[in-house]
Amino acid sequence: MKNINDFFKAKKEKKKISMISTYEYWSAKICEEAGIDCILVGDSVGMVDAGYDSTLPVSLNEMIYHAKAVRKGAPNTFIVVDMPFLTYQVSKEEALKNAGKIMKETGANAVKVEGGREIALIIQKLVNAGIPVMGHLGLTPQSVHALGGYKLQGKTEKQRRKIIEDAQILQEAGVFSIVLEAVPSDLAKEITEILDIATIGIGAGKYTDGQVLVLHDMLGFFDKSPKFVKRYIESRNLFLNALKEFKEDIINGKFPSEEHIYK
Numbered sequence: 001m002k003n004i005n006d007f008f009k010a011k012k013e014k015k016k017i018s019m020i021s022t023y024e025y026w027s028a029k030i031c032e033e034a035g036i037d038c039i040l041v042g043d044s045v046g047m048v049d050a051g052y053d054s055t056l057p058v059s060l061n062e063m064i065y066h067a068k069a070v071r072k073g074a075p076n077t078f079i080v081v082d083m084p085f086l087t088y089q090v091s092k093e094e095a096l097k098n099a100g101k102i103m104k105e106t107g108a109n110a111v112k113v114e115g116g117r118e119i120a121l122i123i124q125k126l127v128n129a130g131i132p133v134m135g136h137l138g139l140t141p142q143s144v145h146a147l148g149g150y151k152l153q154g155k156t157e158k159q160r161r162k163i164i165e166d167a168q169i170l171q172e173a174g175v176f177s178i179v180l181e182a183v184p185s186d187l188a189k190e191i192t193e194i195l196d197i198a199t200i201g202i203g204a205g206k207y208t209d210g211q212v213l214v215l216h217d218m219l220g221f222f223d224k225s226p227k228f229v230k231r232y233i234e235s236r237n238l239f240l241n242a243l244k245e246f247k248e249d250i251i252n253g254k255f256p257s258e259e260h261i262y263k
């Protein structure tokens with residue numbers, strides 16, 4: 001995908017969108033080679049790469065550092081950058097300044113912000129300045145303390161109505177696509193059918209217009225994964241075995257061998 005029109009086209013033609021959240025030059029390069037439609041430079045980087053237990057501590061400059069690396073690795077892929085906690089909620093002016101900094105310094109194609117009606121005017125401000133915005137509803141990790149944990153959202157009829165209304169408000173405000181995280185499959189289906197823009201699900205079932213996973217999750221880097229993660233390989237074991245072998249080789253004098261020694 002090259003621009004937001006490709007998202008509108010995918011929705012219209014019912015072509016499923018693949019998105020991967022990743023943060024590095026090398027991993028972005030592999031995603032592009034694999035033909036992944038869209039890369040998200042997610043603020044999950046704080047949990048995956050830095051070991052924080054939420055996304056809240058991630059800074060604007062840290063996101064910019066990672067987004068630049070991803071753009072280098074994936075020069076021809078549509079890149080979305082998460083705006084970190086408190087870089088867009090305070091005022092629309094500050095939001096525009098910060099989103100503008102991301103667009104100016106990284107070569108990203110869009111930004112993503114979490115929330116519904118409460119940030120509609122902020123989204124309008126960014127969209128009016130020519131910045132494509134992706135929305136994010138359901139489990140919004142920057143609100144983990146208010147939500148009381150990383151839990152399924154939209155369980156009651158009242159919560160369902162609110163999420164559906166928020167999705168419509170975001171579309172009205174001008175987002176080109178919405179991430180739906182950790183909501184029941186039938187709710188994601190209903191929203192996907194109502195909206196004219198593409199929904200991208202994570203833990204939202206199979207009826208969304210696309211799917212997103214964190215690369216490090218689907219590659220099996222962690223001991224444990226949430227239910228919605230499919231582990232395509234067990235990288236943790238592969239890495240562990242390689243490192244153990246490296247250590248053994250050093251002890252046994254098997255590394256370096258002739259082929260790795262300068263003469």
Ligand SMILES: Nc1nc(=O)c2c([nH]1)NC[C@@H]1CN(c3ccc(C(=O)N[C@@H](CCC(=O)O)C(=O)O)cc3)CN21
Binds near residue numbers: 227228
């Ligand atoms: N590596 C990673 N992957 C993600 O998908 C991700 C992040 N980090 N960080 C930001 C948010 C936080 N996310 C999370 C984090 C934990 C669960 C989790 O533990 N889920 C449990 C059930 C929780 C419950 O309903 O009580 C599970 O087993 O699915 C889910 C989503 C999704 N996002």
Ligand SMILES: CC(C)C(=O)C(=O)O
Binds near residue numbers: 043044181212
């Ligand atoms: C999980 C996705 C949607 C995300 O927001 C992130 O990686 O930060």
Ligand SMILES: [Mg+2]
Binds near residue numbers: 042082
């Ligand atoms: Mg995020």
